[in-house]
Amino acid sequence: xxxxxxxxxxxxxxxxxxxxxxxxxxxxxxxxxxxxxxxxxxxxxxxxxxxxxxxxxxxxxxxxxxxxxxxxxxxxxxxxxxxxxxxxxxxxxxxxxxxxxxxxxxxxxxxxxxxxxxxxxxxxxxxxxxxxxxxxxxxxxxxxxxxxxxxxxxxxxxxxxxxxxxxxxxxxxxxxxxxxxxxxxxxxxxxxxxxxxxxxxxxxxxxxxxxxxxxxx
Amino acid sequence: xxxxxxxxxxxxxxxxxxxxxxxxxxxxxxxxxxxxxxxxxxxxxxxxxxxxxxxxxxxxxxxxxxxxxxxxxxxxxxxxxxxxxxxxxxxxxxxxxxxxxxxxxxxxxxxxxxxxxxxxxxxxxxxxxxxxxxxxxxxxxxxxxxxxxxxxxxxxxxxxxxxxxxxxxxxxxxxxxxxxxxxxxxxxxxxxxxxxxxxxxxxxxxxxxxxxxxxxxx
Numbered sequence: 001x002x003x004x005x006x007x008x009x010x011x012x013x014x015x016x017x018x019x020x021x022x023x024x025x026x027x028x029x030x031x032x033x034x035x036x037x038x039x040x041x042x043x044x045x046x047x048x049x050x051x052x053x054x055x056x057x058x059x060x061x062x063x064x065x066x067x068x069x070x071x072x073x074x075x076x077x078x079x080x081x082x083x084x085x086x087x088x089x090x091x092x093x094x095x096x097x098x099x100x101x102x103x104x105x106x107x108x109x110x111x112x113x114x115x116x117x118x119x120x121x122x123x124x125x126x127x128x129x130x131x132x133x134x135x136x137x138x139x140x141x142x143x144x145x146x147x148x149x150x151x152x153x154x155x156x157x158x159x160x161x162x163x164x165x166x167x168x169x170x171x172x173x174x175x176x177x178x179x180x181x182x183x184x185x186x187x188x189x190x191x192x193x194x195x196x197x198x199x200x201x202x203x204x205x206x207x208x209x210x211x212x213x214x215x216x217x
Numbered sequence: 218x219x220x221x222x223x224x225x226x227x228x229x230x231x232x233x234x235x236x237x238x239x240x241x242x243x244x245x246x247x248x249x250x251x252x253x254x255x256x257x258x259x260x261x262x263x264x265x266x267x268x269x270x271x272x273x274x275x276x277x278x279x280x281x282x283x284x285x286x287x288x289x290x291x292x293x294x295x296x297x298x299x300x301x302x303x304x305x306x307x308x309x310x311x312x313x314x315x316x317x318x319x320x321x322x323x324x325x326x327x328x329x330x331x332x333x334x335x336x337x338x339x340x341x342x343x344x345x346x347x348x349x350x351x352x353x354x355x356x357x358x359x360x361x362x363x364x365x366x367x368x369x370x371x372x373x374x375x376x377x378x379x380x381x382x383x384x385x386x387x388x389x390x391x392x393x394x395x396x397x398x399x400x401x402x403x404x405x406x407x408x409x410x411x412x413x414x415x416x417x418x419x420x421x422x423x424x425x426x427x428x429x430x431x432x433x434x435x
Contacts, residue, residue, distance in 0.1 A: 027226070033361060050358075170375045
């Protein structure tokens, strides 16, 4: 009995030695498989899926900045060039994003006008601003004491971001559907620019390291 | 905080919305655990996750095939009839010379959804048969990389928006594929809501831990 007790005690002691001391803020979440990991400095590898956690995004925002700026540049021609070109009985008529929204509004289809307006103007601009704010705020102590939940902000941009693709899909559907001898709808240059812009904002959001928020909170 | 080894970290969960640390507890079958800060669902426990997942993903693949083979909508303008299918939408973009948009659209509405559900089927089959420890890992990693890029739900809303734009000009008939796509999107949403990817990781861990233990003892 005594021996057993001693053994147990020894085992307990050994276990005590094997224990790893971890601080709670050193725990990080793998962005790929969501496993909890211990932060070991610069080169982290997820213990479950093996993907590098901060290898190419080592506490830096350059990649995210690059994508964001590309997206903003692509957004300019997306608004200037026609999105949709209607060829009707020999006359060609192009409409930009804003023009299309205004036309829908004048025709009285308010909900659709609102959806398109939100999807292709409000959401991209909002996303640019939020990413801008997040990228600046992790570098400089901007809005540090204000009670803005940046994690929630980031999560929101990730969720609503893809919805700006609506306009591109609508153009694709219309262009595929209206293909008659007299009436034809063709996608315009803006469709390419807009699709690229959305694509790059999504990339920028994915490249943004959420851990930086935690660092700066 | 003290931990025995790194594997003990699996008992911890970090909320994906607000990054609060939680300790995982055992919960009843079919119930869910929520974050104490923001109320997001952290994980669920489903003892028949592999079976449910397999059934749902096969159903979704069938509906996806239906949605792609049959006409989505048919319109009538001035006596002319036109219809579209999902592949036709991006093929026509290619025909018109919009290669970039065509490529992006084909990936977002066709290739990624198809890949996701094929991966789901493979994954749940592997977990059900208890084989392929490394393969299931690779599949899970791939899955989490392409998950945010599937946009069939957005495509569905876009169809509706495009049709409302056409209401004054043409007669519109909904095709079979539209309803199939709707069911597919509902299944997709249901699966992403109820089967979080971390739960599949946990299931995989449980299954292969049990298997390895059995092999050791045998």
